[in-house]
Amino acid sequence: NINGNANGSARPLNVAVVGGGIIGVMTAIGLRRRGIHAIIYERAQTWHEVSAGMAFTGAAREWMQQIDPALVELLANISQKTDAASSNAYWNAYHPRTKEDAEDESKSLLFRIPVNNLDFWGCVRSQLLKGMADLLPEGAAVFGKQLLNYIDDEQSGNVVLHFADGTTAEADVLLGCDGIHSVTRAVLLGADHPASRAGFSHTVAYRTMVPIELGIKALGEKVAKSACNHLGPNADLLVYPVMSGTLLNMAVFAHEEAEFPDPDKMTVHVDRTEIQKLFDGWSPQVADIWKLYPEKVVKWGIFDLEANPPPTYAGGRACLVGDAAHASTPYLGVGACTGVEDALVVCTLLESVQQKALSGEALKEALRDALQTYSAARLDRGRWIHHHSRQMVDGVEILVDVGPDLAAQLVVAVAHLEGNVGVHVRGDAGLEEFFAGLVDRGEGAV
Ligand code: FAD
Structure with missing residues (x-):
């Protein structure tokens, strides 16, 4: 029962990572790099991930570098990069009546937000997951293992995992990277705890990717080659290039009043005419965007933990990492980036425990303490993400409820959320004066 070998050096800690999604795999890579x-x-x-785009900020890449430099190298090879000088553009997608007006910056651009340190690199999720999996040694992942329960067993000394196929596994520590409907979270907090179930945010997403040429034909070169959001009543269309600029990632987000059909599944197959109806009567190029989707599309219900955030991310020798801890709506575009931060924190803490070469009760206690430290370090940050992402949704809805003349309300909401961002507002002179008084910080111009 001694956590060391004959030479006196520590035996490696055994860590069970439940869930082989983006964050589980990244965490396992970081742990393996630390022995x-x-x-x-x-x-x-x-391995499974959707063929849709996702993007990582410059900050997230710095954390990846510390987890394992191979991660940044991989991302660099498969991403479309934006630099710190570029901006995210927000277009009025509802009012322009002609394609020419819709693509004319002087008529339809609402505002730009400089990306500052958020310079995103966009990649394809399935390509990233596969690339990361290739960094792991043979045998580092076991498939067909659905966690049903775990026991943090004081008697045997190990955490015992129980899987749906009747098998078990043991480890010193369990990291629950099992996503938004995390079983680890339900066991850790208790199945009756409100945070054990994620809530429907009443937004849905329809995602696809098309060859960049098709995107340019539909939306114009300026839009298709950068990160752009098109805003209008109760919906928006986000586009950005991925796969070294050869594909255009497209996501339609829409408000949905009804409850989601199957809250445990999160996806449902629908006809693309749903998108057609959403954008009916919008500016011509967005009204036609449904034609770029396949006839049957997957509609994603967007769930998060905003209504019932977990009171802790750790209990005993188990903890929650990534979406399992702080599942968020995607309006800040940093859900996975936040999971990268978690991964670095938990890898660093477990490395420090391993370096102590403890055994028996001392090891268990050090692990419990390390996970409590992890939770204390991550709890506010995790909550901040899903809370402010929800505020972004509300911001979009302010715009759509009150009409285009108050579009600048959204600008203020965004400026407020983003902190010291530069904001550029176009509008009539009165509006500009009004906002000059409000947005008086950062490097932006009104
Ligand atoms: P998941 O990706 O959900 O992975 C969980 C894994 O656990 C899965 O492989 C699953 O099969 C497995 N699993 C689940 N239950 C069990 C079980 N009981 N036993 C064993 N295995 C289990 N974030 C960004 O940073 N940038 C973006 O651009 C971005 N865009 C987004 C766009 C949309 C439309 C959405 C919805 C989200 C976006 N996000 C983005 C957020 C990002 O997708 C998530 O934060 C990220 O995928 C979370 O990764 P994860 O590994 O924690 O969870």
């Missing part, structure tokens, strides 16, 4: 024996238990039969 920790991490095994991923994934419920699917193989």
